[in-house]
Amino acid sequence: MDDLLKIRGLKINFYLGTQVITAVDGFDLDIGRGEVVVLAGESGSGKTVSALAITRILPRNARVVDGSIIFDGQDLLGLDIRQLRAIRGKDISYVFQEPSSYLNPVYTVGDQIMEAIRLHQNKTKQEAYAQTLKLLEAVKIADPARVAFSYPHQMSGGMNQRAFIAMSLASRPQLLIADEPTTALDVTIESEILQLLLTLKDTLGFSLLFITHNLTIARRIADRVAVMYQGKIVETAPVESIFTDPKHFHTKELISAYEQIGRI
Amino acid sequence: MAGYIGRRLLGLVPLLLGITLLSFFMIHLAPGKPTVLQDSMNPKISLDVRNRLEKLYGLDKSLPAQYFLWMQRLLKLDFGRSLGDDRLVMEKIMERMPVTLSINILSMVVLFLIAIPLGIQCAVKEGTFFDHAWTILLFLLFAAPTFWLALLLMQFFGITLGWLPISALKSLDYEYFTWWQKIGDLARHLFLPILVSAFGSLAGVSRYMRSNMIETLQQPYMYTARAKGLPEQTVIYKHALRNAILPIVTIIGLSIPGLLGGSVIFESIFALPGIGRLFYEAVMMRDYPLIMAEVVIGAVLTMTGNLIADIAYAYVDPRIRYKK
Amino acid sequence: MNKTLIIGVVIIGFFTLIALLAPFLSSYKPSDMDQTHMLMAPSAKHLLGTDSLGRDILSRMMYGARISLTIGLIAVGIATILGLILGSLAGFYGGFIDSLIMRFTDIMLCFPTFFLLLAAVAFLESSIFNIMVIIGLTSWMGPARLIRGEILSLKEREFIQAERALGASHFRIIAVHLIPNALGPVLVNATLGIAAAILLESGLSFLGLGVQPPVPSWGNILIESKSTLGIAWWITLYPGLAILLTILGFNFIAEGLKQKIGGF
Numbered sequence: 135m136d137d138l139l140k141i142r143g144l145k146i147n148f149y150l151g152t153q154v155i156t157a158v159d160g161f162d163l164d165i166g167r168g169e170v171v172v173l174a175g176e177s178g179s180g181k182t183v184s185a186l187a188i189t190r191i192l193p194r195n196a197r198v199v200d201g202s203i204i205f206d207g208q209d210l211l212g213l214d215i216r217q218l219r220a221i222r223g224k225d226i227s228y229v230f231q232e233p234s235s236y237l238n239p240v241y242t243v244g245d246q247i248m249e250a251i252r253l254h255q256n257k258t259k260q261e262a263y264a265q266t267l268k269l270l271e272a273v274k275i276a277d278p279a280r281v282a283f284s285y286p287h288q289m290s291g292g293m294n295q296r297a298f299i300a301m302s303l304a305s306r307p308q309l310l311i312a313d314e315p316t317t318a319l320d321v322t323i324e325s326e327i328l329q330l331l332l333t334l335k336d337t338l339g340f341s342l343l344f345i346t347h348n349l350t351i352a353r354r355i356a357d358r359v360a361v362m363y364q365g366k367i368v369e370t371a372p373v374e375s376i377f378t379d380p381k382h383f384h385t386k387e388l389i390s391a392y393e394q395i396g397r398i
Numbered sequence: 399m400a401g402y403i404g405r406r407l408l409g410l411v412p413l414l415l416g417i418t419l420l421s422f423f424m425i426h427l428a429p430g431k432p433t434v435l436q437d438s439m440n441p442k443i444s445l446d447v448r449n450r451l452e453k454l455y456g457l458d459k460s461l462p463a464q465y466f467l468w469m470q471r472l473l474k475l476d477f478g479r480s481l482g483d484d485r486l487v488m489e490k491i492m493e494r495m496p497v498t499l500s501i502n503i504l505s506m507v508v509l510f511l512i513a514i515p516l517g518i519q520c521a522v523k524e525g526t527f528f529d530h531a532w533t534i535l536l537f538l539l540f541a542a543p544t545f546w547l548a549l550l551l552m553q554f555f556g557i558t559l560g561w562l563p564i565s566a567l568k569s570l571d572y573e574y575f576t577w578w579q580k581i582g583d584l585a586r587h588l589f590l591p592i593l594v595s596a597f598g599s600l601a602g603v604s605r606y607m608r609s610n611m612i613e614t615l616q617q618p619y620m621y622t623a624r625a626k627g628l629p630e631q632t633v634i635y636k637h638a639l640r641n642a643i644l645p646i647v648t649i650i651g652l653s654i655p656g657l658l659g660g661s662v663i664f665e666s667i668f669a670l671p672g673i674g675r676l677f678y679e680a681v682m683m684r685d686y687p688l689i690m691a692e693v694v695i696g697a698v699l700t701m702t703g704n705l706i707a708d709i710a711y712a713y714v715d716p717r718i719r720y721k722k
Numbered sequence: 723m724n725k726t727l728i729i730g731v732v733i734i735g736f737f738t739l740i741a742l743l744a745p746f747l748s749s750y751k752p753s754d755m756d757q758t759h760m761l762m763a764p765s766a767k768h769l770l771g772t773d774s775l776g777r778d779i780l781s782r783m784m785y786g787a788r789i790s791l792t793i794g795l796i797a798v799g800i801a802t803i804l805g806l807i808l809g810s811l812a813g814f815y816g817g818f819i820d821s822l823i824m825r826f827t828d829i830m831l832c833f834p835t836f837f838l839l840l841a842a843v844a845f846l847e848s849s850i851f852n853i854m855v856i857i858g859l860t861s862w863m864g865p866a867r868l869i870r871g872e873i874l875s876l877k878e879r880e881f882i883q884a885e886r887a888l889g890a891s892h893f894r895i896i897a898v899h900l901i902p903n904a905l906g907p908v909l910v911n912a913t914l915g916i917a918a919a920i921l922l923e924s925g926l927s928f929l930g931l932g933v934q935p936p937v938p939s940w941g942n943i944l945i946e947s948k949s950t951l952g953i954a955w956w957i958t959l960y961p962g963l964a965i966l967l968t969i970l971g972f973n974f975i976a977e978g979l980k981q982k983i984g985g986f
Binding site: 420542544546553667677681682 | 826829830921925928929931955970
């Protein structure tokens with residue numbers, strides 16, 4: 135398959151005073167064009183850090199020390215910060231866990247979406263505003279104008295996450311990285327958001343890297359599943375075979391956890 | 399928002415009553431009781447002064463009647479006449495107010511112009527040599543008495559270098575100056591007082607700004623801003639700054655008591671005709687009506703400052719502004 | 723012990739020692755005048771010079787240390803005890819008592835401390851005793867609020883609930899359990915309070931309204947400094963440095979204690 139993203143031997147260190155902690159070591163992952171890959175693993179296994187490392191938006195005290203991240207034919211780790219910024223938000227976008235705290239509380243939702251549009255597209259304010267309304271409609275928001283003029287604290291988590299998705303897709307990225315985007319939401323809202331992501335993926339044709347600790351979601355949306363354990367990718371398999379023939383013990387653990395939830 | 403302001407205003411009523419009551423009891427601290435004969439022997443208060451105070455505050459009446467009289471006078475902003483020159487206390491204060499106000503406002507501007515960028519830079523460069531050096535420097539500045547700094551600066555700029563005048567508001571030949579010269583003259587006289595006054599709060603405000611900024615830089619929406627592809631300058635000065643600077647507006651209101659207290663000291667050092675120096679003179683001369691007026695006005699200004707701080711914060715923070 | 727705390731303790735220990743041993747360390751009496759040696763620059767005979775009455779600055783500063791430290795300690799002692807009593811009453815009983823005490827605290831906080839001090843020395847008299855008491859009476863509000871907050875949060879903890887269930891008296895709960903547990907933050911606050919009180923006293927004395935000459939205090943040695951600017955820099959420099967170092971010492975102790983107890 136023609137790979138959009140090819141990560142090999144990624145290693146990430148955290149620096150705490152004089153201590154060096156290796157959070158990720160041995161992270162290999164491929165994502166094809168239009169493919170949905172679910173990255174699963176318990177919390178603290180290094181999923182989020184690995185995702186942030188792709189466009190190098192890591193915390194200050196974390197650094198990629200080894201490996202390669204080939205995106206669309208070029209190694210992102212070899213790019214300088216200016217070249218990387220041109221890719222962030224344009225070719226690779228993110229959706230995060232808690233929409234209400236990942237949106238800036240002092241700017242309206244509309245302002246934040248317009249900022250994303252005008253950063254990567256040469257548009258006037260009016261054009262950007264018109265596109266903002268269209269984007270909000272595309273994520274199934276009923277009254278886009280009202281939402282555009284609202285502050286994040288005035289809206290529900292579900293609405294914020296829709297608006298966030300609209301913002302992330304503003305410049306038609308090739309890869310959307312969704313880091314537990316539904317964990318903070320109600321089950322019904324979660325289902326709606328998942329459906330929305332799948333629909334948008336089909337119409338816009340992006341690849342989706344979906345991070346979760348919940349294998350139920352993997353079964354519903356994934357083409358392939360990668361399982362992460364203690365900073366390593368320990369198993370990658372098509373979604374059908376991961377449930378029927380798990381190889382790594384942690385995959386089995388995750389599956390049994392999922393089956394227990396299913397039973398309740 | 400309107401409801402919020404209304405609630406806050408209502409909360410002022412008990413505070414105001416408390417201020418009038420407490421200041422009322424203060425009057426009774428004045429030495430000597432009218433009924434005791436030895437009063438004339440008390441070197442600190444002559445019989446004549448005692449009689450005037452008795453008349454002003456109705457000290458021969460019952461306590462409730464006295465308090466009623468005091469309240470009545472306060473409502474009319476009538477603090478009586480100065481024991482020194484028999485002029486109306488309120489008039490004396492009002493003519494001194496502009497000097498104190500303008501110095502404090504200007505020093506506040508200078509303070510924010512230095513402290514905010516400094517705090518931001520220290521936060522952005524947290525843990526670097528720049529940050530450590532400023533931490534130590536500001537710790538020293540924080541420990542230095544303001545009036546001592548004033549003396550050192552007077553020594554350096556006024557005497558060693560001879561660049562700036564070290565006292566008063568105007569030169570003696572001010573009246574003969576052209577318009578431009580007058581402005582220049584005032585600026586030269588005000589330079590040190592404003593600098594010193596700003597220095598007094600520099601350490602506190604810039605440290606506060608630094609810690610706000612450090613906290614904001616760790617907020618989740620900082621990741622969003624970077625993930626969008628924004629340049630670091632925009633991430634910091636648009637997305638972080640707006641959030642980190644909000645609480646700073648409250649400082650303007652909350653620093654009023656400190657500024658008033660500071661005014662007494664540096665208006666005295668620089669011989670500036672403001673209400674601080676007026677207070678100092680009143681204390682030296684035991685001008686009780688003037689002292690009482692300063693205390694009450696100081697308390698009301700502080701209370702108003704707190705109110706403005708709260709409202710300003712509510713206004714700049716949309717999370718509070720749009721709450722019912 | 724951390725480094726900050728040690729530096730602070732060393733500085734304050736140094737000044738305390740000087741204050742205690744002032745009569746043995748000083749080669750002159752603080753009020754001894756010497757008309758033949760007025761405004762002498764620092765020399766072997768007068769290490770820190772003399773003032774306009776020919777008094778030895780070093781000796782005056784040694785005795786001044788006694789005054790400044792005593793005023794700081796006693797004023798803060800008064801403020802802390804008052805704060806402990808009012809704060810714990812408010813925090814423990816809640817309801818009407820709480821709102822009464824806290825309203826009174828709010829009212830007191832409206833009066834600028836320095837204004838109250840000035841008014842008090844005008845109405846009463848500026849003796850050392852009065853200054854200590856007045857600073858104490860005008861700075862208990864901070865400790866009171868702090869203690870109330872601590873007690874409110876402690877009150878809900880299990881061991882206090884258990885005491886209550888066992889029928890312990892109110893006084894016993896407050897004195898034996900609540901106050902000792904709230905002591906850490908109070909100690910830090912008191913240390914900062916000593917610094918603030920010394921600053922207040924020095925400002926007041928500098929204006930000629932505090933400690934009255936011939937009794938020396940660091941603030942009142944500085945009274946002469948404005949009239950001797952350009953003639954006798956040592957009168958300005960040394961007492962100010964002493965104040966600065968003392969404040970610094972107390973601030974270091976507070977900072978060190980804070981680190982030791984854990985942030986709050």
